[in-house]
Amino acid sequence: MRIKTYEADTMQDAMDQIKQDLGPNALILNTRQVTKSVKWFGLAKKHIIEVVAGIATPKRTASESSSALVPVPTIDSPADQSEDSVVEGKTVEAIALRNIRSALDDVYQHQIERGVNKELSQRLVYILDDIISNAISHNRKLETKTIRQDFNDRLSQVIQVSGGVDFNVEEQQVIALVGPTGVGKTTTVAKLAAVFSVLNYKTVGLISIDAYRIAAYDQLKTYAEIIGLPVELALSPQGARDAIDKFADQDIIIVDSVGRSPNHQIHMAELHGYMQVIRPTEVHLTVSASVKFEDLVRIVDRYKTLDVSRIIFTKLDETVALDTVVNGAYYTKYPISYLGVGQTVPDDLEVADIEKMSNFLLAKQDLDKVLERLNEPI
Template structure:
């Protein structure tokens, strides 16, 4: 094995150096806070001291000592049980003492090299892997948890370790604004590919705006590629008793916006394929200013693959996306995409849906609600 001591101003910096020098399979043997410098015992700087190790199996050459040891006097024998009696052997005695102290650590390394993390943390890593959390984000979270694990001398319970994970994921979510849909502009544009529940989601948001906030709303659909989509939105309009216009072209859309000029909000259901055409976006922007008059929400299904979500996001990159709406939370048991997407793009979620019922089955996607969705029925008393 190769064991090395690191000193850094923060755990993150220490982990970075360890990964660069020893690789991602390195194991943390111990960590503690140390204070150095200062004047007359004051103003000392806090640093993190970490002892890390790497399994030599994959890197046998690293076992070779880079520094030559001092030549010992003739007939001196060094072993774990020997007693050093000759002059000039203090350094050797210290070395033997350190090696003796590392005996238990070696056992830890052997176990950890097979499982990569101590038992309780391995369960967390397995969970994140099963949830399809991105490798980079997963490593970042595990580094943070590993630091806490050794800082507390490996005495933490399963519940405490679970709490660390929830705190780490909560911090990821809090880097974006979640659960606070603006609805500050007149036109609410709902975009997304076919099959993600876009039309149903539009109806849910409109119903909440009308029933809970007393606003006057209307519908416009430009998704004329699918007759079923028009019929579906017309049904919702009838149930909610709100007007609807079908815009087959830009001229129809212009007339519809004029008709609904005195309404508080106009919800627009669009065909996802339109936004592949730059000319369509250009023409539409001549009628409605995407920046000053419209808020656009991108609908992503949690049943989609991560790569598909990224492709969809790029497809709609020609218009400003305010927030994401995650749908079909009830149709999957894998929620890593929520954390991956928010972490990668720093783009918050406005709503999350978990069924077909209108106006129910929709929640504001606060960070606490997203955590609750990912961890099941567990309650979170966080404000976000």
């Protein structure tokens, strides 16, 4: 066996040296932290990692052994060395992966504590494990930036984010917002209208089909007057069709739908009749980020007959966690389009992006701890 001693500032640096010199199948025979003088007369000292590693050498034939006998090196263990510092028969990769997976257990527990669905948490930890394991096996340097980017890329396959409305589409877009009462649909319609018209210079027409709450139409009308947009109240499916025809020259039409309980079958049937006539190009299910996951499941089940294509989460300013958002996106498979983070029009509307989801699911401190484990003595 070929045996060498390596010194490095961190465990990861030592592992990199060993893999470069002896290869990934090298065995870690011993590790310890030592103090080394770094200035004249030993006035300044620093702590470093000392690792003893070895690699098996090819077996010699009898003739080769008799003609070239080489003494087997021995290792003298320091007097202050404890048994726990000795790890025999472990390869460089095995040691690194053991440390990483211990840290990933903590990541999983933190996700569960934040309310993330168990199945989703397991899947995300598997993704992170796979990313780091591949980096180690291919001898790539583990850095926060690259791991985060790889995680975001893989996360986008688990939780879909559609981003905002595509303004490059030449055809007229009809965007309908549906959802239970009290989630802030009318305010969200006003935010979208302001973003589309004021910030992106699109012509926008607004339609309210909430015949049960005239106050909702009055609120939307007030917003429309401030922004300078036309608005129509449709009291029937035919009235909605007439309003669509009236806005034929508008780039985008936004429909504010009736806000009623999804458990009310008659009102849901009426809304379905409206949607059949309006034929929206996009249907955004709008729900509050503070709703319980069990209620979200019921809401999604009720509204799925409306051909929902996107989901908007509102009232993020009323909750400190994004568990409903990530769990809802994972469960529904609907791409997240926008996030409502307050009442201000239009500032408190954010285009959903995967980075925001990533930062919640894999907190910076958790990722830092995972990488720190690589630098711990074994």
